[in-house]
């Protein structure tokens with residue numbers, strides 16, 4: 001019962017269980033987030049967007065990596081926006097971060113706005129993956145990079161590993177080939193993927 005209530009809130013946290021889920025994600029995703037972010041060479045003046053920012057931990061991590069740049073976080077859960085704003089209060093006050101309520105389907109930014117767009121543990125929930133990747137492509141600057149990070153990689157060793165979560169949330173874990181193809185189909189070049197031994201973590205980076 002508790003498992004279902006909690007996990008059901010991963011896709012769009014709200015209410016009591018949503019709060020618990022956000023706290024749990026902010027703690028539980030630290031490792032995969034830090035590892036994923038290592039695959040981008042952040043510059044001090046970068047303008048970065050984190051899509052599906054959840055509780056805002058990645059926004060805080062990225063703020064540490066950019067000097068006078070700016071990090072935007074967007075999420076379509078009102079509760080996530082509230083929690084992200086709270087966690088990033090100081091960075092928001094000094095103009096280094098901004099958190100907005102928005103969907104990946106319709107990002108409230110002009111074309112060619114960002115040096116990097118990150119998306120951590122959120123891709124599974126997107127309604128139209130190729131269209132949504134194209135929407136990110138639109139807001140990336142020329143040569144800008146997208147970084148997709150996953151902890152639900154489907155491996156040959158244990159292909160059933162994610163069955164319970166997949167069923168509860170009506171989502172699918174991902175394969176390396178599928179993500180490479182999706183990024184190429186959405187128009188990205190220089191698609192690279194990375195996995196971490198001993199985990200089911202996957203990170204994909206590609207360029208506009």
Ligand SMILES: C[S@@+](CC[C@H](N)C(=O)[O-])C[C@H]1O[C@@H](n2cnc3c(N)ncnc32)[C@H](O)[C@@H]1O
Pocket residue numbers: 010011012013025026029033051052053054055057058074075076077080102103104105119120121122125126127
């Ligand atoms: C599993 S959580 C991951 C949150 C955060 N990135 C992290 O790693 O802790 C997935 C997040 O993606 C958000 N999300 C799902 N679909 C979205 C969409 N279409 N547009 C914006 N955010 C979305 C959810 O509200 C949720 O906060």
